[in-house]
Amino acid sequence: MEWWFYTGIAAASYMFVVIYLHLRHPEKHLNWGNIELSDVDFPPTFSWGVATASHQIEGNNHNNWTQFEVSQNLEISGLTCDHWSRWKTDFDLVENLGVGHYRFSLEWSRLEPEEGEWDQGAIEQYSMMIDNLIERKIEPMVTLHHFSHPVWFEAKGGFAKAENIDYWVRFSEKMFSVLGWKVKWWCTINEPAVFASMGYVLGEFPPGKRSFGLTRSVSLNLMRAHARCYRALKSLPGGEDAQIGLVKNINIFDPYRRWNLLHWIQAKLLDEMFNQCWLRSLRTGKFRPPSSIFSRKIDGLRGSSDFIGVNYYTHLLTTPFMPTTVEIDPLKRPWEERTDFRYPMYAEGLRRSFDMVNSLNLPIIVTENGVADDDDDMRPEHIRRHLWITSQAIRDGLDIRGFYHWSLMDNFEWAEGYTQRFGLYHVDYQTQERTLKDSGKLYAEYIAKSKMPQVVVLAGGLGSRLGGMTKATPKSLIEVDGKPILSHILDWAHGQGCKDALILIGHLGEKFDGFSHRGMNLQFVKENQPLGTGGAIWNARQYLADEFILLWGDDYHPIDYKRLVKHHRDNRQRLTMTVIESHDTQNLQHAENRVIAYSKSKIDENFNGYEAGTSVVQKSVVESCGHTGSWSWEETVYPQLSGQIHAYIDETKFWDMGTPDRLAKLEKFLKRNRS
Numbered sequence: 158m159e160w161w162f163y164t165g166i167a168a169a170s171y172m173f174v175v176i177y178l179h180l181r182h183p184e185k186h187l188n189w190g191n192i193e194l195s196d197v198d199f200p201p202t203f204s205w206g207v208a209t210a211s212h213q214i215e216g217n218n219h220n221n222w223t224q225f226e227v228s229q230n231l232e233i234s235g236l237t238c239d240h241w242s243r244w245k246t247d248f249d250l251v252e253n254l255g256v257g258h259y260r261f262s263l264e265w266s267r268l269e270p271e272e273g274e275w276d277q278g279a280i281e282q283y284s285m286m287i288d289n290l291i292e293r294k295i296e297p298m299v300t301l302h303h304f305s306h307p308v309w310f311e312a313k314g315g316f317a318k319a320e321n322i323d324y325w326v327r328f329s330e331k332m333f334s335v336l337g338w339k340v341k342w343w344c345t346i347n348e349p350a351v352f353a354s355m356g357y358v359l360g361e362f363p364p365g366k367r368s369f370g371l372t373r374s375v376s377l378n379l380m381r382a383h384a385r386c387y388r389a390l391k392s393l394p395g396g397e398d399a400q401i402g403l404v405k406n407i408n409i410f411d412p413y414r415r416w417n418l419l420h421w422i423q424a425k426l427l428d429e430m431f432n433q434c435w436l437r438s439l440r441t442g443k444f445r446p447p448s449s450i451f452s453r454k455i456d457g458l459r460g461s462s463d464f465i466g467v468n469y470y471t472h473l474l475t476t477p478f479m480p481t482t483v484e485i486d487p488l489k490r491p492w493e494e495r496t497d498f499r500y501p502m503y504a505e506g507l508r509r510s511f512d513m514v515n516s517l518n519l520p521i522i523v524t525e526n527g528v529a530d531d532d533d534d535m536r537p538e539h540i541r542r543h544l545w546i547t548s549q550a551i552r553d554g555l556d557i558r559g560f561y562h563w564s565l566m567d568n569f570e571w572a573e574g575y576t577q578r579f580g581l582y583h584v585d586y587q588t589q590e591r592t593l594k595d596s597g598k599l600y601a602e603y604i605a606k607s608k609m610p611q612v613v614v615l616a617g618g619l620g621s622r623l624g625g626m627t628k629a630t631p632k633s634l635i636e637v638d639g640k641p642i643l644s645h646i647l648d649w650a651h652g653q654g655c656k657d658a659l660i661l662i663g664h665l666g667e668k669f670d671g672f673s674h675r676g677m678n679l680q681f682v683k684e685n686q687p688l689g690t691g692g693a694i695w696n697a698r699q700y701l702a703d704e705f706i707l708l709w710g711d712d713y714h715p716i717d718y719k720r721l722v723k724h725h726r727d728n729r730q731r732l733t734m735t736v737i738e739s740h741d742t743q744n745l746q747h748a749e750n751r752v753i754a755y756s757k758s759k760i761d762e763n764f765n766g767y768e769a770g771t772s773v774v775q776k777s778v779v780e781s782c783g784h785t786g787s788w789s790w791e792e793t794v795y796p797q798l799s800g801q802i803h804a805y806i807d808e809t810k811f812w813d814m815g816t817p818d819r820l821a822k823l824e825k826f827l828k829r830n831r832s
């Protein structure tokens with residue numbers, strides 16, 4: 158054969174491979190200018206959070222990092238945000254954002270400063286911090302290892318030695334036994350691939366080594382440690398109920414030149430080393446550390462995560478000659494904008510990260526996403542894009558449960574010191590003053606929009622048609638299918654994402670003594686004498702939120718609150734009433750989505766609907782229509798607002814339990830629903 162024949166075959170094969178890779182692994186870029194970024198939709202139960210890590214905010218630590226800062230002549234972390242003494246006011250900042258979740262790490266070097274010596278004071282402080290978060294209705298998510306550990310552990314060789322894993326697992330067990338009963342969410346190790354590559358390949362993190370052999374051992378030991386920790390915590394009391402997961406940083410690697418096979422090889426190699434081998438190991442239980450060709454079985458690794466935490470920041474464009482130091486700018490596409498960290502903003506990569514981890518078949522939580530942006534001119538867009546991507550992925554059916562913004566406030570950014578500001582709050586390190594940035598306000602707006610309003614339940618009414626049963630017991634406390642109807646109502650509200658409920662308990666208030674509902678914050682308001690439905694609401698006006706969902710305490714109405722609230726907000730009326738058309742009787746007339754007539758007692762031939770029970774009310778309605786004394790909400794407010802009430806038509810069956818017959822029907826329905 159002629160030389161040109163072989164050359165032709167080689168060229169054709171090359172092209173075939175490159176075209177195949179190009180089509181199989183597209184580098185998605187969206188035209189952001191054409192996207193309506195406000196078109197987002199998050200489930201009412203979505204967990205909104207912010208994240209931090211101990212060494213980056215607490216101040217005055219003594220650990221592997223402080224040692225490294227000195228030995229490498231890096232910026233010294235020092236007081237950082239002085240969070241260890243300012244935690245309470247910092248939690249005000251968390252609370253002010255409206256988030257319901259907060260991720261932070263426990264500083265092992267504080268808790269066990271010397272091998273086997275526990276600092277009781279530090280344990281108590283963390284415990285107090287957690288209590289404080291819970292009091293504020295903020296769920297703590299605790300990370301057990303976020304890059305820092307005690308000096309004595311580092312001196313023993315840290316995670317480079319398999320025998321040292323015991324120390325960290327013992328620490329984790331101890332923390333879980335003290336805090337496990339109040340903390341549900343646990344992250345074992347933060348970003349094992351970053352810890353291994355930065356500390357043992359690039360030498361930018363402690364211990365500042367550059368050795369493939371060590372990288373291999375550290376990586377293997379980190380996954381062994383994770384698996385052992387997961388199994389150990391699961392077997393402790395409370396372990397079964399805890400949600401324990403690994404936090405994985407996903408870096409997307411794309412070839413710089415898509416026709417260059419060498420760039421592809423580099424991208425695939427790095428993807429394998431940085432992402433795939435770690436994720437695969439959770440699926441299969443076998444781990445092939447980066448820089449190793451052999452895979453090893455790790456006991457207990459398979460299935461050792463209840464959720465997968467995704468930390469996502471950027472994509473990297475690969476060539477065989479990539480810079481390994483941060484002094485040289487990484488490559489980027491011409492249209493991409495650089496963050497202060499010099500890598501580009503690439504929100505499309507978050508979706509690719511979701512698709513990548515989705516193969517694990519686990520709930521996904523974005524445990525970190527944010528941007529270094531000193532003047533806060535890029536962060537708002539960064540938030541908008543990444544939340545849009547998240548919302549789209551949820552719409553496409555991916556099981557994404559929450560989003561933790563990195564970070565609550567500016568802090569010590571490891572090897573970069575104080576140069577990189579990731580916070581939603583600006584921190585003045587001279588005065589320790591914190592100031593909310595515009596991006597922080599924006600994030601808070603997203604949360605406020607997706608939050609379910611307060612639920613107000615008229616629970617004090619006595620039933621005349623239920624005979625002796627409700628002479629002295631409010632109808633809402635009558636048991637159906639094993640528990641009071643009120644508990645069923647609150648179950649539904651909670652499942653729809655409501656967290657706060659105001660229960661108007663009438664004048665027989667003591668009947669509600671000891672009543673509580675898991676996961677909900679209940680407030681009870683009693684009347685001195687019977688005030689009727691309107692009087693009860695007026696009587697509680699100081700506790701009403703500006704917008705609330707009003708429910709009747711003897712109606713079970715399982716409708717989609719999210720849609721209802723969205724309609725209410727979109728239509729900008731002060732009262733939205735749910736109207737059912739297929740009911741056997743009618744008590745209102747509606748036209749063009751407005752309720753124009755209502756009567757409780759007389760039936761009008763123009764009536765074409767029935768009030769189904771659930772409504773959304775602006776507090777201003779109570780203020781303008783209400784007065785002291787006894788009065789009926791429906792008979793006062795509905796006629797007064799006639800023509801201005803938004804009618805939300807929904808045919809979901811509602812269950813009122815005014816008669817023994819209806820009570821029996823509801824019982825049957827609930828039983829059937831349960832089985």
Ligand code: BGC
Nearest residue numbers: 210347348351406468525570
């Ligand atoms: C780390 C954080 C860090 C952030 C920003 C993540 O990889 O978990 O500690 O501050 O990236 O670089």
